[in-house]
Amino acid sequence: MLLYDKYLRSTKNLYSGNDDLFASVYCSNVLPSAEKSPIEPLLIAASVLGIILLYFIASLIRHQRRNVKLNQEKIEAEIITLENERRRIAADLHDEVGPMLSGIKLMISSLEVENDSDRDRIIKVKEYIDDSIKRMREISNNLLPAVLEKRGILEALQQLFVEYQKIHGIMIQFSYDENISLSSQRQLHLYRIIQEILHNTIKHAHAKILRVELLMNNKNISLYTEDNGGGFDKLDRSNKGKGLGMRNLHSRAELLSGNLYIESAPSKGTRITLNFPNHEQDSHTKS
Amino acid sequence: MNRIATPKADIRVIIADDHAIFRDGLKQALASEENIFLLGEAADGKELIQLAIESNPDVILTDIRMPVMDGISATKKILETSPGVSIVGLSMFDDEAHIVDMLEAGARGYLLKNADKSEIIDAINSVFHGELYYCKHTSFTLAKMISSSKFNPHKRKDKIEFTEREIEIVQLICEQLTNKEIAEKLYLSTRTVEGHRLKIQEKMHAKNTAGIVICALRLGLYN
Numbered sequence: 001m002l003l004y005d006k007y008l009r010s011t012k013n014l015y016s017g018n019d020d021l022f023a024s025v026y027c028s029n030v031l032p033s034a035e036k037s038p039i040e041p042l043l044i045a046a047s048v049l050g051i052i053l054l055y056f057i058a059s060l061i062r063h064q065r066r067n068v069k070l071n072q073e074k075i076e077a078e079i080i081t082l083e084n085e086r087r088r089i090a091a092d093l094h095d096e097v098g099p100m101l102s103g104i105k106l107m108i109s110s111l112e113v114e115n116d117s118d119r120d121r122i123i124k125v126k127e128y129i130d131d132s133i134k135r136m137r138e139i140s141n142n143l144l145p146a147v148l149e150k151r152g153i154l155e156a157l158q159q160l161f162v163e164y165q166k167i168h169g170i171m172i173q174f175s176y177d178e179n180i181s182l183s184s185q186r187q188l189h190l191y192r193i194i195q196e197i198l199h200n201t202i203k204h205a206h207a208k209i210l211r212v213e214l215l216m217n218n219k220n221i222s223l224y225t226e227d228n229g230g231g232f233d234k235l236d237r238s239n240k241g242k243g244l245g246m247r248n249l250h251s252r253a254e255l256l257s258g259n260l261y262i263e264s265a266p267s268k269g270t271r272i273t274l275n276f277p278n279h280e281q282d283s284h285t286k287s
Numbered sequence: 288m289n290r291i292a293t294p295k296a297d298i299r300v301i302i303a304d305d306h307a308i309f310r311d312g313l314k315q316a317l318a319s320e321e322n323i324f325l326l327g328e329a330a331d332g333k334e335l336i337q338l339a340i341e342s343n344p345d346v347i348l349t350d351i352r353m354p355v356m357d358g359i360s361a362t363k364k365i366l367e368t369s370p371g372v373s374i375v376g377l378s379m380f381d382d383e384a385h386i387v388d389m390l391e392a393g394a395r396g397y398l399l400k401n402a403d404k405s406e407i408i409d410a411i412n413s414v415f416h417g418e419l420y421y422c423k424h425t426s427f428t429l430a431k432m433i434s435s436s437k438f439n440p441h442k443r444k445d446k447i448e449f450t451e452r453e454i455e456i457v458q459l460i461c462e463q464l465t466n467k468e469i470a471e472k473l474y475l476s477t478r479t480v481e482g483h484r485l486k487i488q489e490k491m492h493a494k495n496t497a498g499i500v501i502c503a504l505r506l507g508l509y510n
């Protein structure tokens with residue numbers, strides 16, 4: 001409020017101070033127009049046109065900026081909706097369907113049959129239920145790793161890396177600052193970013209080693225990853241628009257108010273750096 | 288399973304889980320056991336505490352995550368008043384963190400919900416006889432978490448002595464090799480490895496591979 005008052009006062013001063021100026025400009029415009037020269041109307045028209053054009057360009061830029069911002073907000077809203085849905089589905093699968101299938105398996109196991117072929121059938125059904133439970137687990141965990149919310153990002157990442165090393169035979173060197181702790185929203189974004197980098201490394205880089213560093217100083221958290229794989233040409237258009245991975249990487253970095261740098265070249269591997277403030281900023285509150 | 292050979296003491300059990308279907312399955316699985324008597328069932332932690340006070344069971348099988356009150360809080364409360372009861376936590380596969388909390392709260396064992404009927408029976412009998420029970424399907428991550436947790440109810444009176452060979456085999460067991468694979472690796476017969484494994488299990492008071500791995504991690508035989 002105080003600021004606003006001050007502003008008003010200062011603008012008032014400005015206006016009142018400029019009163020004479022306006023008058024003189026007005027006069028000088030009116031007076032010479034009595035003796036018409038052919039260039040002057042042209043000049044006036046040109047400057048009016050120029051002003052209109054300038055205004056037009058300015059509002060175009062403003063519009064464009066607003067569009068970019070709106071678009072970014074839209075993507076962010078999309079991501080948040082997506083994550084909420086994922087969380088709900090993962091929880092429902094895990095908490096509802098899992099125990100049901102387990103209960104059904106126990107019931108089947110307590111059937112007592114004389115017939116050998118029936119017994120075989122029961123064993124088969126049990127195996128099928130086990131497979132369903134296993135599959136359900138994978139689906140639920142892909143949607144949202146339970147450990148992330150319970151034990152935080154560091155343990156979630158360790159589990160993720162152990163699993164990927166086992167399944168994909170890639171070596172992942174993970175070093176981190178033990179004191180890192182983030183709000184659940186923010187650690188989810190960071191987790192997804194690292195997950196996408198890992199997916200891309202497996203899917204595209206054919207790397208043997210992926211190094212992941214997660215460091216913290218009092219103001220910033222930085223993520224640094226480096227693979228020794230094939231790399232890619234960032235400017236190559238055939239890479240653009242292929243997947244959603246990179247787009248989401250940038251949006252999530254934005255959500256963390258962070259800066260993302262991707263450095264890659266064919267057969268040179270890929271290095272990705274993300275710096276973001278340790279504490280939540282207000283930059284994303286609705287304006 | 289030859290349970291007829293030795294007459295068994297009766298074990299009085301209550302179960303708690305918020306899913307009726309799972310309770311039903313559990314009930315039917317226990318019904319065929321001669322020495323197990325189901326005293327009642329609860330749908331959440333609060334009901335469980337009430338039921339435990341009323342029926343004074345030997346063993347409680349309880350889900351860890353439940354509405355109203357979870358199995359961890361219920362376990363703590365129950366053990367305050369009746370420290371003699373043996374509690375086994377039940378959980379879905381990837382609830383490692385909760386399983387550790389459950390053990391730290393005083394549970395004597397845990398089972399994953401997709402465990403077989405025979406394993407559930409095994410677990411009930413084990414904890415009833417004062418042993419610990421780790422589920423067969425324990426992941427290495429969970430084993431690590433348990434071994435480094437505050438849960439450490441083993442009696443550490445006598446130090447366990449292992450032979451070189453046994454230590455070698457323990458390490459291979461921790462790497463999830465089967466008896467056959469261990470035999471091939473060490474140029475032994477599978478029978479010999481089986482013998483060593485039994486000896487190791489006996490020394491560690493372990494019921495299964497999970498028990499061996501957790502004990503090995505705790506003793507620093509493998510890391």
Ligand SMILES: Nc1ncnc2c1ncn2[C@@H]1O[C@H](COP(=O)(O)OP(=O)(O)OP(=O)(O)O)[C@@H](O)[C@H]1O
Pocket residue numbers: 200201203204205206227229230231232239242243244245246247270
């Ligand atoms: N670490 C990497 N090594 C080599 N190439 C990469 C790497 N990361 C990304 N790329 C290249 O960049 C392209 C775009 O990646 P992006 O993650 O956006 O899409 P995607 O992985 O193909 O699909 P999606 O992520 O939607 O499943 C990839 O198709 C790949 O060619």
Ligand SMILES: [Mg+2]
Pocket residue numbers: 196199200243244245246
């Ligand atoms: Mg990708």
